[in-house]
Amino acid sequence: MSARRLGLAVVVVLAVGYFPLAFTYSWQFFDTGAPRLQDALQSSAVSHDFAHGHGSVVALRAEDYRSHRGVMLVHTSAGALALALATLQFSARLRHRPGVHRWVGRTYLLLMGTSMAAAYAFLVAAPQIDHFGGTAFDLQLWVLAGSTVASAVLALVAVRRGDLVSHRAWIGMNIAFMLTAPLLRVLWVGLGRLDHGIELMVALDVGASTLGVVAPAAGALALLLSLDARRTSPVVPHARWQYAGALLVSLAGSAWLAVRFAPLPDEVPGASLWVGHLLPVTGFVLVLLAGALRAAAADRGVAEARWRTLLWGAALATPSAALTTVLATPVHGTVDGFLAGTMVGASGPIVLAFALVVRAAAGSVGAAGAVGAVGAVGAVGAGGGAVAGCDRR
Numbered sequence: 001m002s003a004r005r006l007g008l009a010v011v012v013v014l015a016v017g018y019f020p021l022a023f024t025y026s027w028q029f030f031d032t033g034a035p036r037l038q039d040a041l042q043s044s045a046v047s048h049d050f051a052h053g054h055g056s057v058v059a060l061r062a063e064d065y066r067s068h069r070g071v072m073l074v075h076t077s078a079g080a081l082a083l084a085l086a087t088l089q090f091s092a093r094l095r096h097r098p099g100v101h102r103w104v105g106r107t108y109l110l111l112m113g114t115s116m117a118a119a120y121a122f123l124v125a126a127p128q129i130d131h132f133g134g135t136a137f138d139l140q141l142w143v144l145a146g147s148t149v150a151s152a153v154l155a156l157v158a159v160r161r162g163d164l165v166s167h168r169a170w171i172g173m174n175i176a177f178m179l180t181a182p183l184l185r186v187l188w189v190g191l192g193r194l195d196h197g198i199e200l201m202v203a204l205d206v207g208a209s210t211l212g213v214v215a216p217a218a219g220a221l222a223l224l225l226s227l228d229a230r231r232t233s234p235v236v237p238h239a240r241w242q243y244a245g246a247l248l249v250s251l252a253g254s255a256w257l258a259v260r261f262a263p264l265p266d267e268v269p270g271a272s273l274w275v276g277h278l279l280p281v282t283g284f285v286l287v288l289l290a291g292a293l294r295a296a297a298a299d300r301g302v303a304e305a306r307w308r309t310l311l312w313g314a315a316l317a318t319p320s321a322a323l324t325t326v327l328a329t330p331v332h333g334t335v336d337g338f339l340a341g342t343m344v345g346a347s348g349p350i351v352l353a354f355a356l357v358v359r360a361a362a363g364s365v366g367a368a369g370a371v372g373a374v375g376a377v378g379a380v381g382a383g384g385g386a387v388a389g390c391d392r393r
C-alpha cells in the first residue's frame with residue numbers, strides 16, 4: 001500500500017469512526033438517558049476511574065458543558081458532520097463530478113466554520129479548566145480554532161483564483177487540524193492504557209502537545225507526497241551543509257527544551273517532554289532528511305528544495321517551543337508555561353515552511369501555464385482529480 005493510500009485510509013477511519021461518538025456527545029446534557037458512547041468507550045478501553053474519576057473531562061467539565069449545552073451541541077454535531085463529509089471529497093467516483101465536489105466543499109466549509117464559531121463561543125463563555133495544563137490547553141484551542149479557520153480561508157481564496165495547488169495544500173492542512181479532534185481522543189486513551197496511573201487530563205495534555213507537532217507535520221507530508229517530484233534539475237551545492245545545520249539546530253533546541261523541563265515538579269511526567277514533543281519532532285526531522293537525501297541522490301533539485309525547506313521548519317520547531325515556554329511561563333506559571341510551549345510553540349515554523357513550499361509549488365505550476373497546471377495537478381493522484389473540478393467556471 002502506498003503512503004498516500006495509507007494516509008487516506010487513516011483519515012477515513014478516524015473521521016467515520018469518531019462520528020457517532022462526537023455527534024451524540026452533547027445529547028446527555030439535554031436528556032440524561034441519552035447514550036454516552038465516548039465515556040463508555042473510555043471506561044472499557046482504560047478504566048471507569050480514568051473516564052469518570054479525578055482529573056477526567058467528565059469530572060472537570062460536565063457542568064460547564066451542561067451550562068453551555070446549546071453551543072456544545074452545535075460544536076460537536078457540526079464538527080462531526082464536517083469531518084465525515086470531508087471524506088467524500090476523496091472518493092474516486094465523485095472526483096469525476098465537479099459540481100458535487102463543489103457543493104460538498106461548500107457544505108463542509110459551512111459546517112466547519114459553524115463548529116469553530118461555537119468553539120470560540122464556548123472558550124469565551126466558559127471558565128478555563130482549573131486543573132493540570134488547563135490554561136495551556138485553552139490557549140492551544142484558541143490557536144487551533146484560528147489556524148483551522150485561516151487554513152480554510154486560504155484554501156478558498158486559492159481556488160477562487162484558480163490556484164489548485166495552493167487550494168489542495170491548504171485544505172489538506174485544514175483537514176489535518178480538524179483531525180486533531182479524533183486523534184487527541186485516540187492518544188489520551190492510548191496513554192491511559194500504557195500508564196494505568198495517569199489521569200485523563202494529564203494524558204490529554206501530553207496528547208495535545210504531540211498533536212502540536214503531528215498535525216502540521218501530517219499536512220506538510222501530505223503536500224510533499226502529492227506534488228510532482230519526477231523532474232530532474234541540479235541540487236544546490238550547499239544542500240548537505242544545510243542538512244547538518246538543521247540537525248544541529250534541532251539538537252540544540254532539544255537540549256534547551258530539556259533544560260526547561262528539568263526543574264519542573266514530579267507531577268509533570270517525562271512523557272510531556274518525550275512523547276509530547278521530542279519523539280514526534282525527531283521522527284519528522286528524520287523523515288524529511290531521508291526525503292531530501294533521496295531527492296538529492298536522484299538529482300531532483302526542485303523536490304529536494306521542498307524537503308529541505310520543511311526540514312528547516314521541523315528543525316526550528318523545538319527552539320520555537322523552548323522559546324515559547326520562556327515567554328509563556330510568566331503568564332501561565334511554570335507547569336502550564338512549559339505545556340503552552342510544547343502545545344503551541346512548535347507549529348509556527350512548520351506551518352511557515354509549509355507556506356513557503358506551497359508558494360513555490362504554486363508559482364512553478366503557474367509559470368508552466370494554465371493548461372500545464374491542470375495537467376500537473378491531475379497527475380499527482382488521489383485528491384488531484386477532485387480538485388481539478390473546483391476551478392470556477
Ligand code: HEM
Binds near residue numbers: 038123129
Ligand atoms: C480543530 C478544531 C477544533 C477546536 C478548536 C475545538 C474546540 C473545542 C473546545 C473549545 C471544546 C471544549 C473544551 C474544554 O472543555 O475546554 C471542545 C470539545 C469537544 N470537541 Fe472540539 N474543537 C475542534 C474540532 C472538533 C471536531 C472536528 C469535533 C468532532 C468531530 C470536535 C468534538 C468535540 C467534542 C466531542 C468535545 C467534548 C469534549 C470531549 O470530547 O471530551 N471538536 N472542542
